[in-house]
Amino acid sequence: MDIHKLASQCKSAAIDMSALSSQIKDTALQNIIQSLKGSINLIIESNESDLEHAQRDHLDAPLLKRLKFDHAKILEACEGIASLIKLEDPVGKTICATQLDKGLELFKVSRPIGVIGVIFESRPDALVQIAALCLKSGNAVLLKGGSEASATNQILASLISRAGIESGLPDGWLGLLETRSDVDQMLKLETAVDLIIPRGSNAFVRYIMDNTVIPVLGHADGICHLYIDRFSDHKMAIDLSIDSKCQYVAVCNAIESILVHEAVAQDVLPTLKTKLEEKGVKIFGCNKTCAIVEVDAASAEDWKTEYLDYIVSIKVVRTLKEAIGHINCYGSGHTDVIVTQDKKRAIDFMDHVDTADAFWNCSSRFADGFRFGLGAEVGISTNKIHARGPVGLEGLMIYQWRLIGNGQMVKDYTGETGKPFTHKSLNKDFC
Amino acid sequence: MDIHKLASQCKSAAIDMSALSSQIKDTALQNIIQSLKGSINLIIESNESDLEHAQRDHLDAPLLKRLKFDHAKILEACEGIASLIKLEDPVGKTICATQLDKGLELFKVSRPIGVIGVIFESRPDALVQIAALCLKSGNAVLLKGGSEASATNQILASLISRAGIESGLPDGWLGLLETRSDVDQMLKLETAVDLIIPRGSNAFVRYIMDNTVIPVLGHADGICHLYIDRFSDHKMAIDLSIDSKCQYVAVCNAIESILVHEAVAQDVLPTLKTKLEEKGVKIFGCNKTCAIVEVDAASAEDWKTEYLDYIVSIKVVRTLKEAIGHINCYGSGHTDVIVTQDKKRAIDFMDHVDTADAFWNCSSRFADGFRFGLGAEVGISTNKIHARGPVGLEGLMIYQWRLIGNGQMVKDYTGETGKPFTHKSLNKDFC
Numbered sequence: 001m002d003i004h005k006l007a008s009q010c011k012s013a014a015i016d017m018s019a020l021s022s023q024i025k026d027t028a029l030q031n032i033i034q035s036l037k038g039s040i041n042l043i044i045e046s047n048e049s050d051l052e053h054a055q056r057d058h059l060d061a062p063l064l065k066r067l068k069f070d071h072a073k074i075l076e077a078c079e080g081i082a083s084l085i086k087l088e089d090p091v092g093k094t095i096c097a098t099q100l101d102k103g104l105e106l107f108k109v110s111r112p113i114g115v116i117g118v119i120f121e122s123r124p125d126a127l128v129q130i131a132a133l134c135l136k137s138g139n140a141v142l143l144k145g146g147s148e149a150s151a152t153n154q155i156l157a158s159l160i161s162r163a164g165i166e167s168g169l170p171d172g173w174l175g176l177l178e179t180r181s182d183v184d185q186m187l188k189l190e191t192a193v194d195l196i197i198p199r200g201s202n203a204f205v206r207y208i209m210d211n212t213v214i215p216v217l218g219h220a221d222g223i224c225h226l227y228i229d230r231f232s233d234h235k236m237a238i239d240l241s242i243d244s245k246c247q248y249v250a251v252c253n254a255i256e257s258i259l260v261h262e263a264v265a266q267d268v269l270p271t272l273k274t275k276l277e278e279k280g281v282k283i284f285g286c287n288k289t290c291a292i293v294e295v296d297a298a299s300a301e302d303w304k305t306e307y308l309d310y311i312v313s314i315k316v317v318r319t320l321k322e323a324i325g326h327i328n329c330y331g332s333g334h335t336d337v338i339v340t341q342d343k344k345r346a347i348d349f350m351d352h353v354d355t356a357d358a359f360w361n362c363s364s365r366f367a368d369g370f371r372f373g374l375g376a377e378v379g380i381s382t383n384k385i386h387a388r389g390p391v392g393l394e395g396l397m398i399y400q401w402r403l404i405g406n407g408q409m410v411k412d413y414t415g416e417t418g419k420p421f422t423h424k425s426l427n428k429d430f431c
Numbered sequence: 432m433d434i435h436k437l438a439s440q441c442k443s444a445a446i447d448m449s450a451l452s453s454q455i456k457d458t459a460l461q462n463i464i465q466s467l468k469g470s471i472n473l474i475i476e477s478n479e480s481d482l483e484h485a486q487r488d489h490l491d492a493p494l495l496k497r498l499k500f501d502h503a504k505i506l507e508a509c510e511g512i513a514s515l516i517k518l519e520d521p522v523g524k525t526i527c528a529t530q531l532d533k534g535l536e537l538f539k540v541s542r543p544i545g546v547i548g549v550i551f552e553s554r555p556d557a558l559v560q561i562a563a564l565c566l567k568s569g570n571a572v573l574l575k576g577g578s579e580a581s582a583t584n585q586i587l588a589s590l591i592s593r594a595g596i597e598s599g600l601p602d603g604w605l606g607l608l609e610t611r612s613d614v615d616q617m618l619k620l621e622t623a624v625d626l627i628i629p630r631g632s633n634a635f636v637r638y639i640m641d642n643t644v645i646p647v648l649g650h651a652d653g654i655c656h657l658y659i660d661r662f663s664d665h666k667m668a669i670d671l672s673i674d675s676k677c678q679y680v681a682v683c684n685a686i687e688s689i690l691v692h693e694a695v696a697q698d699v700l701p702t703l704k705t706k707l708e709e710k711g712v713k714i715f716g717c718n719k720t721c722a723i724v725e726v727d728a729a730s731a732e733d734w735k736t737e738y739l740d741y742i743v744s745i746k747v748v749r750t751l752k753e754a755i756g757h758i759n760c761y762g763s764g765h766t767d768v769i770v771t772q773d774k775k776r777a778i779d780f781m782d783h784v785d786t787a788d789a790f791w792n793c794s795s796r797f798a799d800g801f802r803f804g805l806g807a808e809v810g811i812s813t814n815k816i817h818a819r820g821p822v823g824l825e826g827l828m829i830y831q832w833r834l835i836g837n838g839q840m841v842k843d844y845t846g847e848t849g850k851p852f853t854h855k856s857l858n859k860d861f862c
Binding site for chain 2: 014015016018019098100104106113114194195210213215233236239240242243247324328343346347348350351352354355356357358359360361362363365366367371372373383384385386388389390398399400401402403404405406407408409410411413414421423431
């Protein structure tokens with residue numbers, strides 16, 4: 001189908017999606033689970049066909065692994081949907097209420113954003129998860145998966161879309177884009193698409209961000225730091241460095257740089273080096289680091305590199321202020337940690353580091369929607385507006401102002417003899 | 432000064448601005464008031480020089496009126512700042528708190544966005560107001576005013592910037608751009624500027640929105656509707672139509688179109704026409720309207736026109752659904768009103784009209800930050816993310832996640848023997 005027609009259908013469906021009852025949405029999610037489970041062999045067959053093509057095209061092993069959507073992964077995706085059903089409906093919540101005057105009441109009510117455009121690489125489970133998140137939050141969705149997963153994506157989109165429509169969702173609530181050129185066209189549809197969520201490699205997300213004026217929820221880089229303060233517990237500092245770097249190196253919330261206060265460098269660096277190297281971590285150090293421990297010298301490039309690997313850069317800093325300056329210069333505003341026993345310095349760090357997640361005496365790896373208890377994770381954002389850090393369903397929400405009166409006119413509240421506003425906070429929900 | 436240097440100074444100042452105490456910020460606002468009042472003659476002289484140039488250049492009367500910044504307007508601007516001092520500091524509020532585990536506590540804390548780029552036409556009072564709003568909310572600001580007001584803007588920016596710095600604000604917290612080409616350069620500085628707020632004509636705001644990838648807070652159009660339902664109180668419907676259209680025609684929250692349910696058109700339209708014409712309003716009607724009352728026929732263009740004048744278009748609709756469809760098609764998502772005695776239909780309207788302000792039985796003209804009781808108005812937004820409708824100081828805010836532990840590592844919460852998260856909501860503030 002023509003992308004403009006698809007988007008226009010989706011935009012129109014978004015209106016009806018936003019007004020659905022919680023019951024219809026949860027029934028639809030339940031029916032989607034049943035539909036996926038009922039067609040599990042069909043899904044696996046389609047996925048095997050994608051895998052065959054991918055092998056023939058010599059795709060590399062990590063990509064093949066992400067592409068694979070087997071029995072276990074399908075059931076896991078269904079469990080994800082089941083957990084969404086248990087969450088409260090985020091639509092229609094009264095955020096605040098104010099009496100403007102007697103009989104004139106203002107409500108700020110949560111509403112879905114509208115049409116969410118989701119673009120992801122290979123992983124078919126992303127399609128299932130994001131479609132379910134959009135449904136639960138009353139949004140319509142345009143999806144584009146990796147071409148290597150096209151057969152899997154087609155069967156999944158078709159099953160999910162149909163199960164939704166049969167449960168009372170509007171036609172067009174889920175649209176699947178087929179080609180790369182569809183994506184480029186979607187990125188230009190700023191009147192139809194309200195928010196883009198890209199899922200994939202950094203380069204991929206950067207490409208999306210650079211090629212659309214539609215708001216993008218996501219992060220292109222995760223250059224995270226851990227700063228070991230002069231007043232830190234050294235054992236804790238080293239343990240947290242290891243966990244933040246090595247617990248899982250290929251993720252955005254793993255640290256790439258460790259900053260060490262010069263007053264404790266002599267004491268901390270030798271053990272830190274030993275423990276990191278025990279884990280197989282390659283270290284690049286600044287001049288001062290190299291003067292204390294035998295490691296390779298870091299280049300200017302190292303401070304701005306997201307290794308996503310068993311590699312770390314270490315820099316000795318003279319002051320807390322220098323650490324903050326370094327992070328604000330080279331960090332990506334994702335997650336940054338201070339290890340210190342001094343509360344004032346910890347707060348100073350959090351107040352001055354311009355980052356989504358400012359952590360004190362704990363691992364950077366906690367920066368995650370599930371660990372934060374958000375119930376579901378839409379993504380992690382390094383945006384400075386709307387949503388920042390791990391984003392739950394509320395990232396797919398906006399609000400509407402609803403003013404209820406009985407004929408009030410502004411002319412009666414204007415001028416010297418005009419009625420005053422009461423502006424009294426109300427402790428009640430909309431309708 | 433070179434715009435890149437100015438922006439880089441401002442970005443660096445934003446870090447310090449975000450960490451200022453409420454006391455320093457409020458003292459700075461107080462000192463700005465004193466500085467403006469102390470230099471009132473200097474300001475008026477500069478403004479008179481701008482006015483002379485403008486008259487020589489034959490600028491039209493409304494523009495000259497906006498440009499004028501006399502004694503009364505200066506004092507009014509100072510009163511605006513004084514009212515800001517009384518508002519609560521929006522920075523550092525704990526939005527929510529969650530225990531992830533014993534001794535591992537997560538806080539979502541309100542923070543300033545960073546660098547706000549403000550571009551406005553003529554009105555010098557806008558400079559004073561927006562600088563004060565940014566200061567109160569801990570943001571740094573880059574300002575560009577109309578070239579016709581350059582002398583006034585220069586003296587205002589210089590007084591405000593200096594009074595701020597003397598009160599403890601960082602150098603560069605307020606930067607003034609001088610030329611139009613500076614603006615075009617600023618629109619490209621997506622790494623330095625976090626949010627753009629344009630103030631001016633629709634065409635001006637549209638230009639800004641079309642020429643930057645930086646998020647823009649504002650609205651290009653205010654195509655607002657009032658729908659008279661079949662179950663409406665006709666007198667109320669006509670009164671609200673007059674107030675919504677005529678109370679002040681040149682503003683974005685005045686209505687441009689009235690939709691009338693066909694079941695009441697025969698009864699409502701003659702009186703509506705008389706009352707509108709008494710106010711000097713020119714009416715363009717659809718075919719059905721023209722069949723009932725003698726008015727000029729509307730063209731297709733009328734439904735998408737923001738007249739901002741004593742002109743209105745009227746359309747007879749067969750159903751509530753048709754009214755909703757018309758508004759979603761032609762409206763600008765700003766403010767739309769239903770007049771009805773039927774609560775179910777009112778909620779149906781609010782649930783389905785994709786607009787920032789959905790009003791029931793009251794005038795569209797209430798869509799305003801001061802009338803809403805927001806304390807201060809940053810602007811009105813038709814965005815679908817971050818902030819929508821009248822925006823108070825919270826539109827200049829984002830949040831930071833702060834996780835406080837005592838050495839917790841993710842490895843201990845991972846795998847089958849991993850500790851569980853408690854995810855307990857905490858009723859406490861950060862630190």
